[in-house]
Amino acid sequence: MFFNNHFSVLLVVLPLMAAPICVILRSSKASWLVALISNLVIVLLSLSLLSHVINGNVVRYELGGWAAPTGIEYYIDGINAILISVVSIISLATLVYSKQSIRKEIAQPRHYLFYAGWLLCLTGLLGILITGDAFNVFVFLEISSLSMYMLIALGRERRQALVAAFRYLILGSIGASFILLGIGFLYAATGTLNMSDIAERLPLVNGSRTVIVGFSFITIGLLIKTAMFPVFSWLPNAYQFAPSAVSSFLAGTATKVSLYIFLRFFYHVFGTDYSFGNLLLGNILLPLAVVGFFVMSVVAVFQTDIRRVLAYSSIAQIGYIFAAISMATEQGLTAGIIHIINHAFIKTALFISVGCILYRYGTANINQLGGIMKSMPWTCAAFIIAGLSLIGVPLTAGFVSKWYLISAAIDSGWWLIAAMILMSSLMAIIYIGRIVEVFCFKNSEAEGVAKVKEAPFSMLLPLWFLIIVSVYTGINGDVVVDLAKFSATQLLDNLPGLNNPVGNPL
Amino acid sequence: MVEWLAFYNDWAVIVIMMAGFYIMIARYNLVKKIIGLSIFQTGIFYFYVGLGKVDNGTAPIFLEPKVIDESAANVASGIAEQTILYSNPLPHVLILTAIVVGVATMALGLALIVRIYEKYGSIEEDDIQAIDSQFICQLDDKK
Secondary structure, eight states: OOOOOTTTHHHHHHHHHHHHHHHHHOOOOHHHEEEEEEEHHHHEEEEEEEHHHHTTEEEEEEGGGOOOOOOOOOEEHHHHHHHHHHHHHHHHHHHHHHHHEEEEEEEGGGGHHHHHHHHHHHHHHHHHHHHOOOOHHHHHHHHHHHHHHHHHHOOOSSHHHHEEEEEEEEHHHHHHHHHHHHHHHHHHHHHHBBBHHHHHHHGGTOOOOHHHHHHHHHHHHHHHHTTGGGGGGTHHHHHSSSHHHHHHHHHHHHHHHHHHHIIIIIIIITTTTTIIIISOOOHHHHHHHHHHHHHHHHHHTOOOOHHHHHHHHHHHHHHHHHHHHTTTTTTHHHHHHHHHHHHHHHHHHHHHHHHHHHHHHOOOOOOTTTTTTOOOOHHHHHHHHHHHHHHHTTTTTHHHHHHHHHHHHHTTOOOOHHHHHHHOOOOOOOHHHHHHHHHHHOOOHTTTTOOOOOOOOOHHHHHHHHHHHHHHHHHHHHHHHHHHHHHHHHSSOOOOOOSSSOOOOO | OOOHHHHHHHHHHHHHHHHHHHHHHHOOHHHHHHHHHHHHHHHHHHHHHHHOOOTTOBBBOOOOOOOOOHHHHHHHTTBBBBHHHOOOOHHOOOOOOOOHHHHHHHHHHHHHHHHHHHHHSOOBBHHHHHHHHHHHHHHHHOO
């Protein structure tokens, strides 16, 4: 595939430039087109980047031609190339979906602001993924978070959406401030902000208390941002009350990108031996992760709003991912990355199908949706397939990730945790099965549920695209598994530092 | 005691940050929460500013070095010129960015509070929760 080093910077510049164009155009349709076209180009660029990086290259782009420790550097290896592609594809799919769905949720004159906010959020997410500079991570994190708060506040149930956005703002800012403070401590200890450079200099100040304090602050900040078990309280309300397009986008990307920062910092910058060997990060994360996925699966069973069920299930899935990556083995890391990718597609598909139901029925309350399978067969079928994937039924993407997750746990000798993962998958059968039962087997006439048309084609298209992707990766699991294995080994090996660049600087 | 006092700027950072953090946890008024967040972030800005300060250092502006010793040997080895001590400008520049981000966060938070006040008629978290739970009860009654 055609590749140029400048593609990496275009990934950030393009949406950043498209956002003000949307504001200037002020028309709903034109700004949607601008967003769609720029997003399409980003998908192509990211795929070209992925095909380049997957051959073992590392892209290092010096911004403005300033060499790395002085200037800001974009650094792309396996893990971020994969996630850049995932995020841009999900953003494209949800953007196609958003055109119809926001008609009933946001007033027509404000649509252009919605798309501008969307593009800024995409800029932030791609920027986090692409940058090799620790302070830049903070700046892009805040760009994506601020636009995300704004997008959530546009929600359909306006009142609760505002409060949900406000709570997310307070907690998200605390998380980001902790990360900022941690980066400050790292700078104080090493005198540099470039991630590869920090990674090279940290062994020289090994054991210094400054580094440990920075490490702790970054850990706590990232736990808040990823909505890890004890500090997840912003997530359920944000997912429930945001406009349906935004919750699909948020569910697929925001927490995954924070998980990427986690992988980058603790495997690359601090180094696996330091974070999991010296500081025993695994011992803290693993119990939290296990309690998290177990308790949150139970909580999900008792929710009446489908979006809330999915939100709690998201927190449980983040628990799985943390359990996998806190094993600090190659299998564990591979399983974590596989689950990050698969869960991003599955959860987005689930939220889109709930959005389709919301579009026709105006409610996602499970008690008012009896027998809607008859009215909306395509949407419900998609929900069922994605739900099976969430449970981890064979032939779906979820099965591949659960398989690797459990075999990684067994390889590490953690039988109990493998058993817990299986048990909480049974919970997933309950909370998804409960919804599917209502959709298919309740009598709609007896319940007084109106008969409606199937969701519009432009909403079903991205939904089925995501479903086909997740079924394909379930049947032909090697695609995702190979990518994940490649990036896991790259993260665990000693990555090329500044003084021995293996990449090809411009 | 004296060594502890030598880190007076770090103590200030801790006090400011924790004061802000406490306000965010203990106060239910949304505006006060934003004020707390702002104080909390100011503590972090102060930490960065303290990080870049060098004792007796001047502002990092390029000055012509003064020649204080003109003996040939010292000129050759480069110690003839008086060294000028600068503060490290990098943390200060970084924190300018973070201040801008903090201002944007505060503006967005206050804008949200204005809208919340329009919808709920209150900016006390207790009242908002009460109104929301009342709303949910009404929904349940309808069914």
